[in-house]
Amino acid sequence: MSVEEFFCHREEDTLELGRNFAKRLKGKEVICLIGDLGSGKTTFVKGLAEGLEIERGYQVRSPTFTVANEYPTKKGKLIHIDLYRVGDFEVEQFIGEGILVIEWAENLNLCDYVLRFDFEGEGRRIIIKRC
Numbered sequence: 035m036s037v038e039e040f041f042c043h044r045e046e047d048t049l050e051l052g053r054n055f056a057k058r059l060k061g062k063e064v065i066c067l068i069g070d071l072g073s074g075k076t077t078f079v080k081g082l083a084e085g086l087e088i089e090r091g092y093q094v095r096s097p098t099f100t101v102a103n104e105y106p107t108k109k110g111k112l113i114h115i116d117l118y119r120v121g122d123f124e125v126e127q128f129i130g131e132g133i134l135v136i137e138w139a140e141n142l143n144l145c146d147y148v149l150r151f152d153f154e155g156e157g158r159r160i161i162i163k164r165c
Contacts, residue, residue: 051078065145066148086109
């Protein structure tokens with residue numbers, strides 16, 4: 035397991051981290067995001083979508099109320115799931131359908147990457163673990 039650590043001072047830093055992270059993906063990974071409300075999880079997914087070259091006309095939005103959003107990209111489908119308001123949801127049905135990003139993924143054991151977002155001072159510390 036490898037671990038990387040980043041500090042993002044601004045929202046643009048988190049977007050850029052997402053853009054750069056997209057370069058290492060092949061197209062079927064499961065990425066689990068952990069962190070408090072407002073810690074930058076959805077902002078990271080926006081940058082990730084940009085890095086994956088999301089198709090024109092699509093905009094990443096938090097799936098808090100819809101649970102799952104799908105976006106077409108140059109590397110295939112990006113599936114963005116938010117488990118904040120959901121007690122039981124079968125994310126396994128999406129594995130292999132594209133790049134799967136799951137917010138509030140604390141109790142999942144199916145992750146290729148786990149990203150932890152923590153407030154620190156006026157920025158965010160993001161720790162990336164490759165499982």
